[in-house]
Structures are given as structure tokens and as C-alpha cells.
Amino acid sequence: MQNATVGRPLFGGALSATIPHSAKDISELRELPDNQEVFAHDHSDQSIIVELLELQNHVQNEDAARYHFEDVAGSNKASAPGTSEVRTVAALPKSDLSLEECSSAFLLTGTQCVSKFNEEAKNTVTIHLGLFRLPQFSTDVLVTFNDPLSISPGSSSAVGMGGKLQEDIEPWTLQDFQRLLQSLRLHDPGVFG
Template identity: 70%
Template sequence: MSQPLFGGALSAVIPTKAADISELREIPDNQEVFAHTQTDQSIIIELLEHQNQVEDSQAARYHFEDLAGSNKASATGSWNVCGVEQLLQSQLSLPECGSAWLLSGAQLVSKFNEEAKNTVNIHLGLFRLPQYSTDILVTFNDPVSISHLSSSSCAVSGTAVAVWTLQDFRTLLQSLRLLDPGVFG
């Protein structure tokens, strides 16, 4: 079932067991943030300024590297890109996008500026909408190794939990729809 995003301007199928983080804390107006209720997984949907200077084929990598800087994972060996693929327009619900990309990679990141580093698989969906001067960035953070010194270590229990999968993320990307272009200003 599709969930309204950005006040109903967009919608997408969000995976089960998702908590809307805006109900817990302040979230910037250009973001929607969801966290798995039982794991440390999260999904962030952001409306960003379209990067005209970056070719479509390099745009996902550009945003991934920018994210690595924000995550303080920009040091050599702290991140890597495993692959980038173009998403087929015929498989998307967002015909307005000029191109769409899926990047998979990993970053060593700290939570809350802690010393402890966690290995996080990052899947990044990018929808380019130059006619609206917007890039829609959808990020799936999927921790694979959490340091016992991290504040996140208590968030992951030893019991079996239904985690979000890459297929859940692909379903979100394929279901993303624009309902009101006024959201882009």
C-alpha cells in the first residue's frame, strides 16, 4: 500500500515495520525518514537540488561520495562502490524523471560522532528531474557489522527479525510516484 510523502505530493510503498521518524524528532522539510522498528535499518527520501554539472551516469556516485563526506566516511578505505545500474523507465512509476539509477556500496560510519565504526551497506536510488531542478535521492542504510562499542549495538537483538531486503528497496523505488509537482517550488 502506498504511503503519502511530503504532504501527499509524492507516494511510495514503504516496507513493513517502518516508523516515521518525524513523529519522534524534527526532520528537515526536504526529507522523509523511516526506520525499521526492530533493526538499525533506515530509509531516507530527500529532495535535493539537481546537479547540472554532473552527468547522469555519474550522479549516483556523486551523491554517494557526498553522503560519505556527511557520514565522515571520506577517508581512504572507509567507503566503496560495488555497482551502479540504470533503472529502466518501463519499471518505474515516475515517468517525469529523466533518468534513474541504483548504486550499491558500503561505508564505515559512526553514529552520533562516536569513535566506534559500523559497516553499513548503502543502497542509493537516484531520480533526476532536471525540469524541476531536483534530484530525488532515496537511501537505504543496511548495517551489516555493528561495533560492540556503538550505541547501535543495543538496537540489534539476537532474536530473528524480518529485516528489510534489497527487493523491498527496489519495490519502494519502482512505486515512487509524483502526485503534485508544486512540491518542487
């Protein structure tokens, strides 16, 4: 299977990034909020979400990445004790990034126990979260890579998978996600309003 990447326009071409192979644009399947771009792996339960969010001035540096991780946990209904854990947070060197307009950037890795479609079954998901801070545009750009570790047999994600991830497919890797983060580029600041 080829491991080619595709440079893709985001938000009508206002931004662009290298999206990993086998990515399906979810906006072709359902309506998404204007501030989101969502891609799902064709053969696994992985997904990548790019969001333009209001800058959270009250949190700085690594705490900003933790704030957004907790916000995602709340959206995933993974905010109960023991359902969400931050493993690492690290600054991304600006010299490695194409998004020159960001004042700082961070990569957080953690896990969350989440259910799909409000099901009772919970899946353990590794969350890789890239945060780009753009205070001059009052914006936090959040890029989230959801990478399931284990799928509950009762989850709709397990249908046809036997409760585990298919091993004959080529899933996205952390390197694919890092390539996306490094390639993210701003073309039109008007996207921030």
C-alpha cells in the same frame, strides 16, 4: 510476521511510495528538514531516507549517482580512504518505474564505515542509493537505504544486540527497497518550489 507493504504519502502527499513493513516515521520522533522523509525499521538498525535535492547539472548519468554517494559519505564522515566504496551502479529502466517525470534513474550499491551520533565506534553499512533525475524541476530525488552489515560492539546501535543484528526479526531486503523505488510517484509538482 506479515510482510505487508503500505503505500504512504510523502511530503504532504506530493509524492507517494510503498514503504516496507515495520517502518517508523522518524518525523514523529524528531524534527526533520522539509526536504527529507526518514523511516527506520522497528527492530533493526535499517533506515530509508527520501530527499529532494538541487539537481546537480555538473554530473551526468552514473557519475551523478556516485556524486550523491560521495556526498552521503561526507555527511556520514566516511570520506577518508578505505571507509567508502562503490560496488555497482546501474541504470533503472524507466519502464519499471512509476515516476514517469524522471529523465533517468540509477541504483548504486556501496559500503561505508560510519559512526552513529559522532561516536568513535564504526559500523559497516551497505548503502543502496536510488537517484531520480528531474531536470525540468531542477531536482534530484535521492532515496537511500542504509542496511548495516556489522555493528561495532562500542556503538549505541549494539545496545541489546550484542554487537550483531538480531536474527529473529524480519529485516528489509533489497527487493523491499526496489519495490519502493518502482512505486515512487509524483502527485503534485508544486513540491519542487
